[in-house]
Amino acid sequence: MLLRLPRSVSEAQECLVEGAVPVGGATLVWATWLRDGFPEQALSLHDLPEANVVGREELGAAVVLHQVGDPAPEVLRRAAASVGTGAVRRAATVGGNLVGSTLRCLLPPALVLDARCTVLGPHGRYETDLSEVPAKRPLLLGLRWREPLVSGYRKLSGDAGGAPPLVVAAAVHAEDGGQHRLRVAARDGDEVLSGGTECVDGTEDVLGELWRTDVGALGAAARDVVREEVTGLLARLAGR
Template sequence: GAVRRAATVGGNIVGSTLRCLLPAALVLDARATVLESHSVYDTDLTELLAKRHVLLALRWRAPLVSGYRKLEGEAGGPPPLVVATAVHADGDSPRDLRVAVRDGYEVFSECTPYDPDPEQVLHALAGTDLGALPAVARDAVHAQITDVLARVAED
Protein backbone atom coordinates (compact mmCIF):
# COMPACT_ATOMS: atom_id res chain seq x y z
CA GLY A 1 0.00 0.00 0.00
CA ALA A 2 2.66 2.55 0.95
CA VAL A 3 4.69 1.83 -2.19
CA ARG A 4 1.60 2.03 -4.40
CA ARG A 5 0.62 5.39 -2.86
CA ALA A 6 4.04 7.01 -3.15
CA ALA A 7 6.04 5.19 -5.84
CA THR A 8 3.79 5.77 -8.86
CA VAL A 9 2.77 9.00 -10.52
CA GLY A 10 -0.90 8.37 -9.77
CA GLY A 11 -0.17 7.27 -6.21
CA ASN A 12 1.96 10.33 -5.60
CA ILE A 13 -0.77 12.67 -6.79
CA VAL A 14 -3.89 10.95 -5.43
CA GLY A 15 -2.87 8.52 -2.68
CA SER A 16 -0.03 10.29 -0.93
CA THR A 17 -0.10 13.34 1.30
CA LEU A 18 3.36 14.32 -0.02
CA ARG A 19 2.28 14.96 -3.61
CA CYS A 20 5.74 15.90 -4.93
CA LEU A 21 4.47 15.55 -8.51
CA LEU A 22 1.25 17.52 -8.10
CA PRO A 23 2.92 20.91 -8.80
CA ALA A 24 4.36 19.51 -12.05
CA ALA A 25 0.98 18.11 -13.09
CA LEU A 26 -0.69 21.45 -12.33
CA VAL A 27 1.72 23.56 -14.40
CA LEU A 28 1.38 21.11 -17.29
CA ASP A 29 -2.41 21.62 -17.18
CA ALA A 30 -2.92 17.87 -16.68
CA ARG A 31 -6.26 16.14 -17.13
CA ALA A 32 -7.12 12.80 -15.56
CA THR A 33 -9.02 9.80 -16.83
CA VAL A 34 -10.75 8.28 -13.80
CA LEU A 35 -12.80 5.23 -12.93
CA GLU A 36 -16.08 5.73 -11.13
CA SER A 37 -18.37 2.93 -10.01
CA HIS A 38 -20.19 2.75 -13.38
CA SER A 39 -18.13 4.80 -15.81
CA VAL A 40 -14.78 6.09 -17.01
CA TYR A 41 -14.47 9.81 -17.74
CA ASP A 42 -12.04 12.72 -17.99
CA THR A 43 -11.77 15.39 -15.32
CA ASP A 44 -9.45 18.07 -13.99
CA LEU A 45 -7.06 17.62 -11.07
CA THR A 46 -9.29 19.56 -8.67
CA GLU A 47 -12.07 17.01 -8.97
CA LEU A 48 -9.60 14.13 -8.94
CA LEU A 49 -8.18 15.27 -5.60
CA ALA A 50 -11.55 16.13 -4.08
CA LYS A 51 -13.30 12.89 -4.97
CA ARG A 52 -10.25 10.59 -4.87
CA HIS A 53 -11.36 8.49 -7.84
CA VAL A 54 -9.21 5.67 -9.18
CA LEU A 55 -6.77 7.33 -11.58
CA LEU A 56 -6.38 5.48 -14.88
CA ALA A 57 -4.35 7.96 -16.93
CA LEU A 58 -2.93 11.48 -17.03
CA ARG A 59 -2.59 13.68 -20.10
CA TRP A 60 -1.00 17.10 -20.21
CA ARG A 61 -0.16 19.96 -22.55
CA ALA A 62 3.40 19.96 -23.79
CA PRO A 63 4.96 23.26 -22.70
CA LEU A 64 7.52 25.32 -24.58
CA VAL A 65 9.74 25.14 -21.50
CA SER A 66 9.26 23.79 -18.00
CA GLY A 67 11.19 23.49 -14.75
CA TYR A 68 10.96 21.57 -11.50
CA ARG A 69 12.91 21.95 -8.28
CA LYS A 70 12.60 20.05 -5.02
CA LEU A 71 14.61 21.54 -2.18
CA GLU A 72 16.38 19.41 0.40
CA GLY A 73 14.31 18.45 3.41
CA GLU A 74 15.11 17.19 6.88
CA ALA A 75 14.51 13.52 7.62
CA GLY A 76 11.35 13.27 9.72
CA GLY A 77 10.57 16.95 9.08
CA PRO A 78 7.90 18.54 6.93
CA PRO A 79 7.89 17.75 3.21
CA PRO A 80 10.47 19.76 1.28
CA LEU A 81 9.48 22.70 -0.87
CA VAL A 82 8.64 21.89 -4.49
CA VAL A 83 8.42 24.51 -7.26
CA ALA A 84 7.28 23.77 -10.81
CA THR A 85 6.97 26.20 -13.71
CA ALA A 86 5.91 25.93 -17.35
CA VAL A 87 5.47 28.31 -20.25
CA HIS A 88 2.66 27.34 -22.63
CA ALA A 89 1.96 28.76 -26.07
CA ASP A 90 -0.67 29.04 -28.74
CA GLY A 91 1.18 28.50 -31.97
CA ASP A 92 4.72 29.85 -31.84
CA SER A 93 4.29 32.67 -29.33
CA PRO A 94 4.30 32.21 -25.53
CA ARG A 95 0.90 32.78 -23.95
CA ASP A 96 1.08 32.05 -20.24
CA LEU A 97 3.34 31.05 -17.39
CA ARG A 98 2.07 28.57 -14.82
CA VAL A 99 3.65 28.25 -11.39
CA ALA A 100 2.83 25.71 -8.68
CA VAL A 101 4.40 25.32 -5.25
CA ARG A 102 4.06 22.67 -2.59
CA ASP A 103 4.95 24.24 0.75
CA GLY A 104 4.56 21.66 3.51
CA TYR A 105 1.31 19.88 2.75
CA GLU A 106 -0.26 22.86 0.96
CA VAL A 107 -0.17 23.29 -2.82
CA PHE A 108 -0.60 26.67 -4.49
CA SER A 109 -0.98 27.20 -8.23
CA GLU A 110 -1.21 30.36 -10.31
CA CYS A 111 -1.23 31.29 -13.98
CA THR A 112 -0.15 34.67 -15.35
CA PRO A 113 0.27 36.07 -18.86
CA TYR A 114 3.73 35.46 -20.27
CA ASP A 115 6.23 38.29 -19.97
CA PRO A 116 9.95 37.84 -20.73
CA ASP A 117 10.85 40.02 -17.72
CA PRO A 118 10.96 37.93 -14.50
CA GLU A 119 10.35 41.02 -12.37
CA GLN A 120 7.10 41.76 -14.22
CA VAL A 121 5.95 38.16 -13.70
CA LEU A 122 6.85 38.26 -10.01
CA HIS A 123 5.02 41.56 -9.64
CA ALA A 124 1.92 39.99 -11.24
CA LEU A 125 2.14 37.04 -8.82
CA ALA A 126 2.80 39.18 -5.73
CA GLY A 127 -0.90 39.67 -5.00
CA THR A 128 -1.65 35.94 -5.15
CA ASP A 129 -1.11 33.14 -2.62
CA LEU A 130 2.40 32.74 -4.06
CA GLY A 131 3.24 36.26 -2.94
CA ALA A 132 2.38 35.32 0.65
CA LEU A 133 4.81 32.38 0.79
CA PRO A 134 7.77 32.49 3.19
CA ALA A 135 10.94 34.19 1.91
CA VAL A 136 12.75 30.89 1.18
CA ALA A 137 9.85 29.73 -0.98
CA ARG A 138 9.57 33.11 -2.76
CA ASP A 139 13.32 32.95 -3.52
CA ALA A 140 12.91 29.46 -5.01
CA VAL A 141 9.94 30.64 -7.10
CA HIS A 142 11.98 33.63 -8.31
CA ALA A 143 14.88 31.35 -9.32
CA GLN A 144 12.58 28.94 -11.19
CA ILE A 145 10.77 31.74 -13.03
CA THR A 146 14.05 33.39 -14.00
CA ASP A 147 15.44 30.07 -15.27
CA VAL A 148 12.37 29.12 -17.28
CA LEU A 149 12.03 32.57 -18.87
CA ALA A 150 15.74 32.55 -19.83
CA ARG A 151 15.27 29.19 -21.54
CA VAL A 152 12.24 30.50 -23.48
CA ALA A 153 14.42 33.36 -24.73
CA GLU A 154 17.07 30.86 -25.92
CA ASP A 155 14.57 28.91 -28.05
Protein backbone atom coordinates (compact mmCIF):
# COMPACT_ATOMS: atom_id res chain seq x y z
CA MET A 1 0.00 0.00 0.00
CA LEU A 2 1.27 3.46 -0.93
CA LEU A 3 0.56 6.08 1.77
CA ARG A 4 0.29 9.53 0.24
CA LEU A 5 0.89 12.63 2.39
CA PRO A 6 -0.16 15.72 0.43
CA ARG A 7 1.11 19.10 1.59
CA SER A 8 -1.47 21.19 -0.24
CA VAL A 9 -5.17 21.02 -1.00
CA SER A 10 -4.45 20.65 -4.72
CA GLU A 11 -2.19 17.65 -4.01
CA ALA A 12 -4.90 16.10 -1.80
CA GLN A 13 -7.44 16.58 -4.58
CA GLU A 14 -5.09 14.85 -7.03
CA CYS A 15 -4.81 11.90 -4.61
CA LEU A 16 -8.59 11.59 -4.49
CA VAL A 17 -8.88 11.69 -8.27
CA GLU A 18 -6.30 8.91 -8.49
CA GLY A 19 -8.29 6.70 -6.13
CA ALA A 20 -6.47 7.11 -2.80
CA VAL A 21 -8.58 6.06 0.21
CA PRO A 22 -8.68 8.47 3.20
CA VAL A 23 -7.08 6.82 6.22
CA GLY A 24 -7.70 9.26 9.10
CA GLY A 25 -5.84 8.01 12.15
CA ALA A 26 -6.23 4.38 10.95
CA THR A 27 -7.78 3.36 14.28
CA LEU A 28 -10.99 2.28 12.52
CA VAL A 29 -9.89 1.05 9.09
CA TRP A 30 -6.83 -1.01 10.00
CA ALA A 31 -8.72 -4.07 11.23
CA THR A 32 -10.94 -3.97 8.14
CA TRP A 33 -7.92 -3.80 5.86
CA LEU A 34 -6.26 -6.69 7.65
CA ARG A 35 -9.40 -8.73 7.04
CA ASP A 36 -10.37 -7.60 3.53
CA GLY A 37 -7.06 -6.49 2.05
CA PHE A 38 -5.25 -3.19 1.78
CA PRO A 39 -6.04 -0.55 -0.87
CA GLU A 40 -3.39 0.30 -3.44
CA GLN A 41 -3.23 3.90 -2.17
CA ALA A 42 -4.18 5.57 1.10
CA LEU A 43 -4.44 9.30 1.82
CA SER A 44 -3.47 10.97 5.10
CA LEU A 45 -3.93 14.69 5.85
CA HIS A 46 -1.18 14.57 8.48
CA ASP A 47 1.03 17.05 6.56
CA LEU A 48 -1.75 19.33 5.26
CA PRO A 49 -1.63 22.65 7.17
CA GLU A 50 -5.33 23.44 6.63
CA ALA A 51 -6.29 20.14 8.28
CA ASN A 52 -4.16 20.66 11.39
CA VAL A 53 -5.55 23.89 12.83
CA VAL A 54 -6.81 24.18 16.43
CA GLY A 55 -8.47 27.54 17.10
CA ARG A 56 -11.30 29.26 18.92
CA GLU A 57 -13.52 28.93 15.87
CA GLU A 58 -11.95 26.20 13.74
CA LEU A 59 -10.60 22.68 14.02
CA GLY A 60 -8.78 20.67 11.38
CA ALA A 61 -9.82 17.15 10.45
CA ALA A 62 -6.30 15.74 10.86
CA VAL A 63 -5.96 16.94 14.46
CA VAL A 64 -5.64 13.94 16.77
CA LEU A 65 -8.09 13.91 19.65
CA HIS A 66 -5.57 14.40 22.45
CA GLN A 67 -4.55 17.70 20.79
CA VAL A 68 -8.05 19.18 21.03
CA GLY A 69 -7.36 21.58 23.90
CA ASP A 70 -7.32 25.34 24.38
CA PRO A 71 -8.47 27.45 22.62
CA ALA A 72 -11.22 25.09 21.35
CA PRO A 73 -14.60 25.43 23.15
CA GLU A 74 -15.16 23.37 26.29
CA VAL A 75 -17.77 21.17 24.62
CA LEU A 76 -15.25 19.97 22.03
CA ARG A 77 -12.38 19.58 24.49
CA ARG A 78 -14.43 17.42 26.85
CA ALA A 79 -15.88 15.34 24.02
CA ALA A 80 -12.45 14.60 22.56
CA ALA A 81 -11.08 13.70 25.99
CA SER A 82 -13.88 11.15 26.50
CA VAL A 83 -13.15 9.04 23.41
CA GLY A 84 -11.54 5.65 23.97
CA THR A 85 -8.22 5.23 25.75
CA GLY A 86 -5.19 7.49 25.79
CA ALA A 87 -3.61 5.40 23.07
CA VAL A 88 -6.69 5.79 20.88
CA ARG A 89 -6.81 9.56 21.45
CA ARG A 90 -3.17 9.88 20.40
CA ALA A 91 -3.98 8.27 17.03
CA ALA A 92 -7.66 8.92 16.22
CA THR A 93 -8.43 12.11 14.32
CA VAL A 94 -11.31 14.57 14.32
CA GLY A 95 -12.17 13.64 10.74
CA GLY A 96 -12.04 9.92 11.46
CA ASN A 97 -14.41 10.32 14.40
CA LEU A 98 -16.95 12.37 12.47
CA VAL A 99 -16.80 10.54 9.15
CA GLY A 100 -15.51 7.05 9.82
CA SER A 101 -16.86 6.21 13.27
CA THR A 102 -20.35 4.86 13.91
CA LEU A 103 -20.35 6.47 17.38
CA ARG A 104 -19.33 9.99 16.23
CA CYS A 105 -18.73 11.33 19.73
CA LEU A 106 -17.80 14.72 18.24
CA LEU A 107 -21.05 15.07 16.28
CA PRO A 108 -23.23 16.40 19.16
CA PRO A 109 -20.64 19.10 20.03
CA ALA A 110 -20.33 20.07 16.37
CA LEU A 111 -24.13 20.33 16.13
CA VAL A 112 -24.50 22.61 19.15
CA LEU A 113 -21.71 24.82 17.83
CA ASP A 114 -23.70 25.05 14.57
CA ALA A 115 -20.47 24.12 12.81
CA ARG A 116 -19.95 24.21 9.08
CA CYS A 117 -17.74 21.67 7.31
CA THR A 118 -15.05 22.30 4.75
CA VAL A 119 -14.73 19.19 2.57
CA LEU A 120 -12.74 18.19 -0.48
CA GLY A 121 -14.05 16.31 -3.48
CA PRO A 122 -12.64 15.38 -6.88
CA HIS A 123 -13.84 18.74 -8.23
CA GLY A 124 -12.46 20.91 -5.44
CA ARG A 125 -13.02 22.27 -1.95
CA TYR A 126 -16.42 23.47 -0.74
CA GLU A 127 -18.36 24.20 2.44
CA THR A 128 -21.39 22.23 3.56
CA ASP A 129 -23.44 21.51 6.67
CA LEU A 130 -22.96 18.63 9.07
CA SER A 131 -25.72 16.50 7.59
CA GLU A 132 -23.58 15.69 4.54
CA VAL A 133 -20.69 14.30 6.58
CA PRO A 134 -22.27 11.08 7.92
CA ALA A 135 -24.53 10.72 4.87
CA LYS A 136 -21.98 11.09 2.05
CA ARG A 137 -18.69 10.51 3.94
CA PRO A 138 -16.65 13.12 2.04
CA LEU A 139 -13.02 13.94 2.76
CA LEU A 140 -13.36 16.36 5.66
CA LEU A 141 -10.76 19.13 5.88
CA GLY A 142 -12.08 20.91 8.96
CA LEU A 143 -14.87 22.58 10.94
CA ARG A 144 -15.71 26.24 11.51
CA TRP A 145 -18.15 27.82 13.98
CA ARG A 146 -18.84 30.96 16.00
CA GLU A 147 -17.36 30.92 19.50
CA PRO A 148 -20.11 30.21 22.07
CA LEU A 149 -20.64 32.18 25.26
CA VAL A 150 -20.74 28.96 27.30
CA SER A 151 -20.81 25.27 26.44
CA GLY A 152 -20.84 21.91 28.17
CA TYR A 153 -20.66 18.18 27.55
CA ARG A 154 -21.64 15.09 29.49
CA LYS A 155 -21.08 11.45 28.62
CA LEU A 156 -22.52 8.77 30.85
CA SER A 157 -20.56 5.62 31.64
CA GLY A 158 -21.35 2.57 29.54
CA ASP A 159 -20.77 -1.16 29.64
CA ALA A 160 -18.07 -2.64 27.41
CA GLY A 161 -19.73 -4.20 24.40
CA GLY A 162 -23.08 -2.68 25.32
CA ALA A 163 -25.10 0.13 23.80
CA PRO A 164 -23.32 3.44 23.22
CA PRO A 165 -23.55 5.61 26.35
CA LEU A 166 -25.74 8.70 26.40
CA VAL A 167 -23.98 11.87 25.29
CA VAL A 168 -25.39 15.36 25.85
CA ALA A 169 -23.81 18.51 24.42
CA ALA A 170 -25.06 22.07 24.86
CA ALA A 171 -23.94 25.57 23.92
CA VAL A 172 -25.28 29.12 24.07
CA HIS A 173 -24.43 31.68 21.40
CA ALA A 174 -25.02 35.42 21.29
CA GLU A 175 -27.54 36.40 18.61
CA ASP A 176 -28.34 39.69 16.91
CA GLY A 177 -30.30 42.09 19.08
CA GLY A 178 -28.69 40.92 22.30
CA GLN A 179 -30.56 37.60 22.42
CA HIS A 180 -29.04 34.28 23.38
CA ARG A 181 -29.72 30.95 21.66
CA LEU A 182 -29.38 27.56 23.30
CA ARG A 183 -28.59 24.48 21.22
CA VAL A 184 -28.67 20.94 22.60
CA ALA A 185 -27.73 17.65 20.94
CA ALA A 186 -27.92 14.17 22.45
CA ARG A 187 -26.71 10.81 21.23
CA ASP A 188 -29.04 8.19 22.67
CA GLY A 189 -28.11 4.73 21.41
CA ASP A 190 -27.37 5.05 17.69
CA GLU A 191 -29.56 8.14 17.23
CA VAL A 192 -28.54 11.78 17.51
CA LEU A 193 -31.30 14.30 18.25
CA SER A 194 -30.83 18.05 18.36
CA GLY A 195 -32.82 21.22 18.88
CA GLY A 196 -32.54 24.85 19.88
CA THR A 197 -34.47 27.70 21.41
CA GLU A 198 -34.05 31.32 22.43
CA CYS A 199 -33.11 31.98 26.06
CA VAL A 200 -35.82 34.58 26.66
CA ASP A 201 -37.34 33.49 29.98
CA GLY A 202 -36.49 31.31 32.98
CA THR A 203 -34.96 27.85 32.85
CA GLU A 204 -38.28 26.00 32.95
CA ASP A 205 -39.62 28.06 30.06
CA VAL A 206 -36.46 27.40 28.05
CA LEU A 207 -36.75 23.68 28.74
CA GLY A 208 -40.42 23.74 27.80
CA GLU A 209 -39.54 25.17 24.40
CA LEU A 210 -36.67 22.70 24.03
CA TRP A 211 -39.02 19.74 24.58
CA ARG A 212 -41.01 20.94 21.56
CA THR A 213 -37.99 20.26 19.34
CA ASP A 214 -36.60 16.85 18.34
CA VAL A 215 -34.88 16.67 21.74
CA GLY A 216 -38.30 16.14 23.28
CA ALA A 217 -38.41 12.65 21.73
CA LEU A 218 -35.72 11.46 24.17
CA GLY A 219 -36.73 9.05 26.91
CA ALA A 220 -37.37 10.24 30.45
CA ALA A 221 -33.92 9.31 31.79
CA ALA A 222 -32.13 11.07 28.93
CA ARG A 223 -34.34 14.13 29.35
CA ASP A 224 -33.33 14.30 33.02
CA VAL A 225 -29.68 14.49 31.96
CA VAL A 226 -30.51 17.20 29.42
CA ARG A 227 -32.36 19.13 32.14
CA GLU A 228 -29.32 18.99 34.43
CA GLU A 229 -26.95 20.13 31.69
CA VAL A 230 -29.18 22.97 30.52
CA THR A 231 -29.84 24.17 34.08
CA GLY A 232 -26.12 24.27 34.83
CA LEU A 233 -25.29 25.96 31.54
CA LEU A 234 -27.88 28.70 32.01
CA ALA A 235 -26.64 29.30 35.53
CA ARG A 236 -23.12 29.75 34.18
CA LEU A 237 -24.46 32.13 31.55
CA ALA A 238 -26.24 34.22 34.19
CA GLY A 239 -23.03 34.40 36.24
CA ARG A 240 -20.93 35.84 33.44
